[in-house]
Amino acid sequence: MTLTPEKINEIKAQLMGLSPEEQQEKLQEILASLSPEEQEQLVGKQQCPFCSMVSGEIPVKKVYEDADCIAILDIHPASKGHMLLFPKKHYAMVAQMPDNEAGKLFAAANKLSKAAFEALNAAGTNIVAGNGAKAGQRAPHALINIIPRYEDDKVSIGWNPMQVEESEMETIAQTIASKIPAEKLKEEYKPVIKKYDAREEHLRMP
Ligand SMILES: [Zn+2]
Known part of the structure; x- marks a missing residue:
């Protein structure tokens, strides 16, 4: 069941003219009488x-x-x-x-x-x-x-490395760089394209 616009106006009218504390108290009282669906309709989703x-x-x-x-x-x-x-x-x-x-x-x-x-x-x-x-x-x-x-823990964080053509890597790097505001992109932050080296595989996470 959902609240009709008339019902919502009626609730608003009940809260009108009350102090913030009284409003809170009245609102909790009203919420307690409603279904979860109606509660959500009135005050939004449950707090994070x-x-x-x-x-x-x-x-x-x-x-x-x-x-x-x-x-x-x-x-x-x-x-x-x-x-x-x-x-x-x-x-x-x-x-x-x-x-x-x-x-x-x-x-x-x-x-x-x-x-x-x-x-x-x-x-x-x-x-x-x-x-x-x-x-x-x-x-x-x-x-x-x-x-x-820890040694011998059962945690798994990983991925299977893929091969991407050097030209596509270049395009990807430039596209990413172009989305970073220019004033922040100092020379030393510009992307350096490094050739894939299988010998460095052991340096990858995890
Ligand atoms: Zn939050």
Whole structure:
């Protein structure tokens, strides 16, 4: 069942003239009498769980916090000490974050990664951020995974390397570079095309 426009106007009328606190109280009372579908129609989708962790509504095992971000232990870890680092402000993915905020987030990720080496005696770490469902992002909030790696762990992060023609590589590199604002593209950041060398294969992740 959905709310009719008349019903919505009636609810609005009930909230009119109340103080913000009274409005909240009245709204909760009204919401309690509605179906989940009607609730969503009235106040939108349920709040993002990661935003609820930031506000303390959902309890977490916090390992780090600063003015901009927070890191917790993943409740379904890939390995012991698997951490989730996310901005306090809601972004749907890391790619939507302004560069300065993403910079702070990655700096915090590096701190956590270093801590994993020291505190957990990790043999390595993976720092993984997925942008979008296709990239494996399941959370509705931007986040970075910091996954400590141990000898004989069962973590799998990988891909099958493909061959791309040198000319196409050149086009891809130039297309990417053209989308980066010119004032930021200093000489040293310009793409260097390197020939594929199978001997370097062992240097790839994981
Ligand atoms: Zn959120």
